[in-house]
Each structure stands twice: as structure tokens, then as C-alpha cells.
Amino acid sequence: xxxxxxxxxxxxPSAEELAEDDDEALNxxxxxxxxxxxxxxxECGKIFRSQATASFHAERSGHQEFEESTxxxxxxxxxxxxx
Numbered sequence: 001x002x003x004x005x006x007x008x009x010x011x012x013p014s015a016e017e018l019a020e021d022d023d024e025a026l027n028x029x030x031x032x033x034x035x036x037x038x039x040x041x042x043e044c045g046k047i048f049r050s051q052a053t054a055s056f057h058a059e060r061s062g063h064q065e066f067e068e069s070t071x072x073x074x075x076x077x078x079x080x081x082x083x
Contacts, residue, residue, distance in 0.1 A: 036068035049073040 038047045039054040042065035048054040054066055 034070040036070060037072045038069045039066050040069040040071070041065070042067055047071055047073055 038049055039051065040047050041054070041057060041061075041063050043063040044061070046057065047069055048057060058064060058066070
């Protein structure tokens with residue numbers, strides 16, 4: 001109730017204004033969030049292009065901690081090696 005009383009003088013936003021706010025929140029570039037471009041092994045720091053290569057690395061190395069990364073894997077990069 002306090003919120004309503006405190007904001008009684010403010011105009012109610014239109015549906016168009018609300019839609020614009022939603023679009024900005026869903027757009028990662030606008031919201032300040034970067035798009036994930038690779039998967040990084042948190043245990044050794046290696047970066048993988050796809051879920052498949054990260055899974056292969058997990059099977060071969062026993063590593064289980066992965067996270068999304070904004071780093072791109074170049075075409076020439078070695079994506080997985082056995083330890």
C-alpha cells in the first residue's frame with residue numbers, strides 16, 4: 001500500500017513503453033550481458049567450442065566443473081588434449 005501511495009502522482013506506463021523495457025531486458029547487448037560463445041573447464045582453464053568437445057574432455061580428464069565463456073575458440077586452436 002505504501003508503494004501505491006508514494007507513486008500515486010506518477011503516470012502509468014503505456015503498453016508500448018512496457019514492451020520496449022522487456023525488449024531491452026531480453027537483449028544481452030542492451031542488458032550488459034555478453035553472449036556465451038564457448039565452454040570453459042573451471043578445473044584446468046581449457047576452452048571448448050561445443051558441448052560435445054567439453055564432454056569428451058570431461059570423460060578423458062575426469063574434470064566435472066564447466067562454465068559458459070564469452071571467449072571465442074579460433075579455428076586453429078587445439079580444443080582438447082589428454083593429460
